[in-house]
Amino acid sequence: MMxxxxxxxxxxxxxxxxxxxxxxxxxxxxxxxxxLVHEVTSPQAFxxxxxRGLRVRRTDRTLATMDHSTPTTPRGLDGRIPVVDVQAxxxxxxLEQNCADYGVPLFTxxxxxxxxxxxxxxxxxxxxxxxxxxxxxxxxxTHGAFGALAFGIGTSEVAHVLATQCLLQRRALTMExxxxxxxxxxxxxxxxxxxxxxxxxxxxATGHILEYTGSAIRALSMxxxxxxxxxxxxxxxxxxxxxPDETTFEYLAGRPHAPTGADWDVALARWRTFTADEGAxxxxxxxxxxNSIKPMITYGTNPGMGIAVxxxxxxxxxxxxxxxxxxxxxALAYMALEPGEILLGKPVDVVFLGSCTxxxxxxxRLAAAAMRGKRVASTVxxxxxxxxxxxxxxxxxxxxxxIFRAAGAEWREAGCSMCIAMNxxxxxxxxxxxxxxxxxxxxxxxxxxxxxxxxxxxAAATAIAGRIADARTIVGGR
Amino acid sequence: MEPFxxxxxxxxxxxxxxxxxxxxIPARFLKTxxxxxxxxxxxxxxxxxxxxxxxxxxxxxxxxxKTAQLLVAGKNFGCGSSREHAPWALxxxxxxxxxxxxxxxxxxxxxxxxxxxxxxxxxxxVDRISALIAREPAARFxxxxxxxxxxxxxxxxxxxxxxxFARHCMLEGVDQLGxxxxxxxxxxxxxxxxxxxx
Numbered sequence: 001m002m003x004x005x006x007x008x009x010x011x012x013x014x015x016x017x018x019x020x021x022x023x024x025x026x027x028x029x030x031x032x033x034x035x036l037v038h039e040v041t042s043p044q045a046f047x048x049x050x051x052r053g054l055r056v057r058r059t060d061r062t063l064a065t066m067d068h069s070t071p072t073t074p075r076g077l078d079g080r081i082p083v084v085d086v087q088a089x090x091x092x093x094x095l096e097q098n099c100a101d102y103g104v105p106l107f108t109x110x111x112x113x114x115x116x117x118x119x120x121x122x123x124x125x126x127x128x129x130x131x132x133x134x135x136x137x138x139x140x141x142t143h144g145a146f147g148a149l150a151f152g153i154g155t156s157e158v159a160h161v162l163a164t165q166c167l168l169q170r171r172a173l174t175m176e177x178x179x180x181x182x183x184x185x186x187x188x189x190x191x192x193x194x195x196x197x198x199x200x201x202x203x204x205a206t207g208h209i210l211e212y213t214g215s216a217i218r219a220l221s222m223x224x225x226x227x228x229x230x231x232x233x234x235x236x237x238x239x240x241x242x243x244p245d246e247t248t249f250e251y252l253a254g255r256p257h258a259p260t261g262a263d264w265d266v267a268l269a270r271w272r273t274f275t276a277d278e279g280a281x282x283x284x285x286x287x288x289x290x291n292s293i294k295p296m297i298t299y300g301t302n303p304g305m306g307i308a309v310x311x312x313x314x315x316x317x318x319x320x321x322x323x324x325x326x327x328x329x330x331a332l333a334y335m336a337l338e339p340g341e342i343l344l345g346k347p348v349d350v351v352f353l354g355s356c357t358x359x360x361x362x363x364x365r366l367a368a369a370a371m372r373g374k375r376v377a378s379t380v381x382x383x384x385x386x387x388x389x390x391x392x393x394x395x396x397x398x399x400x401x402x403i404f405r406a407a408g409a410e411w412r413e414a415g416c417s418m419c420i421a422m423n424x425x426x427x428x429x430x431x432x433x434x435x436x437x438x439x440x441x442x443x444x445x446x447x448x449x450x451x452x453x454x455x456x457x458x459a460a461a462t463a464i465a466g467r468i469a470d471a472r473t474i475v476g477g478r
Numbered sequence: 479m480e481p482f483x484x485x486x487x488x489x490x491x492x493x494x495x496x497x498x499x500x501x502x503i504p505a506r507f508l509k510t511x512x513x514x515x516x517x518x519x520x521x522x523x524x525x526x527x528x529x530x531x532x533x534x535x536x537x538x539x540x541x542x543x544k545t546a547q548l549l550v551a552g553k554n555f556g557c558g559s560s561r562e563h564a565p566w567a568l569x570x571x572x573x574x575x576x577x578x579x580x581x582x583x584x585x586x587x588x589x590x591x592x593x594x595x596x597x598x599x600x601x602x603x604v605d606r607i608s609a610l611i612a613r614e615p616a617a618r619f620x621x622x623x624x625x626x627x628x629x630x631x632x633x634x635x636x637x638x639x640x641x642x643f644a645r646h647c648m649l650e651g652v653d654q655l656g657x658x659x660x661x662x663x664x665x666x667x668x669x670x671x672x673x674x675x676x
Binding site: 090091155156166172203441442 | 501591654
């Protein structure tokens with residue numbers, strides 16, 4: 001038998017979906033198994049189909065939902081979620097029209113399975129190991145948690161996939177991120193990924209696909225793995241991946257769109273092959289000691305500007321690189337923070353629990369357990385936004401909504417909400433928020449708003465204290 | 479897509495690293511279903527004050543920026559969100575090329591697909607160009623996509639590299655969909671080999 005070179009997980013998925021290999025003059029033609037669509041990045045792509053008289057090639061591999069510009073305000077007496085923004089209403093109507101015209105399945109606002117695109121794909125069992133998955137959204141990297149090759153694309157590429165079920169791609173490099181050890185009580189998957197990004201920076205993985213390995217990764221639940229893979233893009237990576245294992249298979253079993261019966265056995269045998277071969281080599285390797293990770297929080301205006309929650313904010317004058325110094329000065333000016341300041345104890349105005357990073361049932365359970373019988377500080381507005389209608393129903397079934405409501409938090413409908421601030425949920429200028437979302441860019445949560453990214457536990461602890469709090473104090477870890 | 483062969487233009491410098499696409503075009507302007515009309519809100523929150531008036535200190539509001547088709551920025555330009563509205567906004571404003579020492583992957587793809595040329599040059603070259611613009615705002619640069627060269631007024635040149643396929647499409651002014659659509663027989667054959675695989 002011919003000796004084959006050991007392959008990375010990425011290489012296996014790449015090879016498996018290659019219709020035409022790349023050459024010097026042409027990129028590879030890569031087949032897409034699942035294309036997720038939402039209202040914001042698809043209208044101009046459907047326009048391309050219309051202009052050229054093209055159809056959607058595989059409506060059975062395409063799935064649309066409404067999440068970005070959708071309000072999360074409670075339903076009216078008619079049971080519908082009111083959309084007051086004229087532009088948002090037109091955009092949502094356009095998606096409905098496009099999906100009707102082209103035969104694309106759509107979960108409309110407030111319907112049974114509607115939710116954030118990266119929450120519903122996995123929870124309905126559409127997302128499976130070994131797949132290529134794309135969406136006009138950078139956080140498509142989330143689905144890599146299942147051992148899928150999943151990445152965000154632009155709207156022109158959305159049109160490419162709609163029309164041909166394929167993409168033109170250059171092969172990426174790979175970076176192994178090995179995390180061994182055990183996360184301390186009060187430390188979550190969110191802290192793990194924030195720590196990684198703080199170490200390698202927001203451009204640290206540009207051009208690479210991350211393959212997460214190690215005992216700390218293996219110990220994570222599927223939802224925690226999604227949190228990690230979700231933010232791979234914040235390090236500049238195209239995608240993040242975790243090889244599937246029993247945790248993955250257990251999560252998938254019984255999901256509405258997962259295979260059943262004999263098909264399940266066939267699929268399972270195939271899925272088990274999606275691991276990196278022994279001896280497969282990566283272009284780069286980063287090693288992180290999970291034991292050393294503390295609850296993390298960002299202080300600046302990109303997700304790489306993160307520190308342990310009890311550490312001082314960095315001091316610009318201590319940076320030797322002029323460009324980095326300037327960036328830090330600008331970030332601290334925007335955030336109205338002092339060099340060396342300790343964020344613990346800093347009052348905040350808003351706490352946001354939600355987004356494709358941290359709006360799944362386990363995130364809500366974690367926060368609810370910390371908030372049971374307690375009150376959100378009177379100076380704080382807390383929004384709890386489930387990632388999908390399914391998560392919302394599940395949370396309500398478990399009484400989590402009652403815990404949040406009793407604490408004085410707002411219990412909202414499913415959507416991206418304050419993570420993207422284009423749906424009515426936003427910070428006022430100058431407000432501080434602790435958010436479980438993924439981006440703290442200037443204005444990301446509303447013009448002039450100031451975001452501290454953190455875990456759901458840190459968010460819950462902060463909501464109660466009214467000030468940035470150490471999650472370890474509420475789980476007895478310290 | 480408008481062909482891109484050569485560009486002869488002045489430049490403006492945004493001396494910041496990690497400029498994310500939320501700054502290039504804030505999310506609240508993404509409720510459009512059109513690709514046109516985004517240029518007015520390019521860098522909206524850096525460009526306008528709370529009352530909507532132009533901030534004079536912001537580089538795009540300086541007189542010399544009005545006609546510049548070249549933007550020079552710090553490393554990791556276009557990071558964050560995959561929104562193609564970012565290159566649409568830059569093109570809508572009038573930019574045809576962006577120079578940086580590094581581009582975020584999705585932004586670079588989106589730019590190339592729309593005829594906005596991302597020119598990756600080593601950091602010292604970006605610094606030289608930025609310094610020159612600071613000294614002589616009227617300095618004109620010549621970008622030649624055929625030769626893949628970036629020329630300073632004095633004749634000094636920097637070579638850059640663009641993916642050959644994207645370069646071909648930009649030179650011809652054709653988008654990439656036509657090429658993909660012609661692969662239909664190969665795509666159909668591939669699908670037949672994967673029957674039964676989800």
